[in-house]
Amino acid sequence: MTSAIWVLFGSFGFLMVVGVPIAFAIGISATLTFLLFMGFEQSIFIVAQQMASGLDSFTLLAIPFFILAGNIMNRGGIAMRLINLAKVLAGRLPGALAHCNVIANMMFGAISGSAVASAAAVGGVMAPLQKKEGYDPAFSAAVNIASCPTGLLIPPSATLIVYSLITGGTSIAALFVAGYVPGILMGLSVMIIAFFGARRRGYPVAPRPSFHEAWVSLRDAVLPLGLIVVIMGGIISGIFTATEASAIAVVYSLVLALVWYREISVRDLPRIIVDSAVTTSIVLLMVGASIGMSRAMAFAGIPEMISDALLGLSSNPLMILLAVNVALLVVGTFMDMTPALLIFTPIFLPVVTDLGMDPVHFGIVMAFNLCIGICTPPVGSALFIGCSVGETRIADVIRPLLPFFLALMALLLVVTYVPAISLFLPRLLLGYGS
Incomplete structure (x- = not known):
């Protein structure tokens, strides 16, 4: 063999x-x-x-619908509304625009389900503003790159849908709910590093917004953020499945962008649908x-051979999980998220389940690993997009990115070795595992 x-x-x-x-x-x-x-x-x-x-597979229908909903949101003027709300939330912190970038990526990524879309939409708006305020373009790009994958953990996430399919039906609802705490912690860890970096560089605090400005920003962002409430509320309460929720997301985003905000017209829809179909075909061809x-x-018999090899390295489960994490981090540097998930989940899942690791917990750990991978050279899609919209070179961004990588890898170990971080909410809200 x-x-x-x-x-x-x-x-x-x-x-x-x-x-x-x-x-x-x-x-x-x-x-x-x-x-x-x-x-x-x-x-x-x-x-x-x-x-x-x-x-x-009926489950796979969720992928084209969520991609279409994300593309409608991307074209529908949602990013600027979320950025305005993020400015209100982060305005009094040193390096306010950097924190605004992180918060906007968390919100927009959760709505669009795409790290690349977040890096392009949010980073494209924030980069000129940060440059005007005297921010180092490499630092600004590093913040954008490190925070854009948070939306891949904060649901709804096509990545977790693919993981559910590969593992033979791991609960999508449980995976979605499990992603909240790690995704938020991921964003907060980036903000902590950005805080110290901004203070060291002397970046300014934003002016305090007036009550009227704060109210307008909140009012404009309520409806886009309502998509998350509708989808997750319906899934958790059992009103509809994750696949049905994806179709509802399309209708919701279409009404918002086409009727309410009027940022797109009927003439824009064919191009949006074609772009979504192209993206879907790429993803599903890789899945198949x-x-x-x-x-x-x-x-x-390759999974069994690799499993035996890993288990033969050590009898200590902590060391085996560390070896799996290292392997996934290495894989993430040269392979995009979806194919890495599809290829290596069947290899590593039997290993970790033999150690007693819950499949939902491992799904979050695997997604977290690969979120870091898309920010790293040589194949990091978020890295390329972030440098492009930030108008800076990859070589210049690597150094300011290193503290963010170290923080994210430290948090990855915490998420790996403390299952309650991922499983607390599914157990509380869904009764998962009881």
Whole structure:
């Protein structure tokens, strides 16, 4: 079976290096692995069958709907309204605009479900304002990059939906609720580092807003934030499922952007729908191909081999979890979030469940790891977008990013070793595990 590992990961790595799109690299490497055990036609048939059956899932309908809702929100003038509210909330702290960036990313990311969209929308507005106030562009970009993934933990999150599918039905409602505390702590940790960095650089405190300004900012942001209340309230109360909630999110965001704010028109909808369809097709093609790869790994016994190797490293569960975290952090530096989740969840989940780790807890830990990964070179999508909208170079951003990375990795260890941080709310609100 060692040959299967070499063929699967060797061919996958080679195809990635030569520039083959990742979904095709996954599917081709899975097919080559099956060729070790059966004929060409059978190998092609099994991979195609796994892709088709894996995508035939009601749960996956939530992904295109949430992507469409996020794109409507992105075009609907939501970012500026949330930024104005964030200014009111963070105005009296040193480096107020940096804290405003973090809070706006937390709110906008939770609504859009996309770290890249948050980095572009919020960072694009904040970067000129921060530059005008004398902020170092590299510091501003670092704050934006480090905080934009918070929305991938704070629900609704397509990442957690994909994790639920891979693990065979881990409760989406429990995963959503479990993401709140780690996601908020992630944002707060970035704010703490930004606080000390801003104070050291002497960045100003924003003027105190008047009562009228505060009221207008709150009033304008209530309806966008209401989307989270509607979705999570409906899921927690059992009124609708996460998949049904995604369709409601589309209707809600459409009414808000098209009718209430009138930031988009009917003529804009075809382009928004096409963009959403393109994004959805990319994600679902990776999902289907990765299910085929997961089947190839299971057929070759690769998860069991890696599990035995990890368990053979140490008998101490703390050390094994540390090794899993290190592996995921390394994976996150060269692989985007969705394919990493699809490929490595089937490998590591049996290991951690053997140690008694709850699947919901591990889902949050895995998402947290990969949130850090999208901020790191060489493949960090949030890093590239953040530097682009911040008009600075990656080389200049790395140094101010380091304190944020250290804080996030320290928090990752806390979230890993203290399950109650992730599981407290699901147990309280949903009765999870009781």
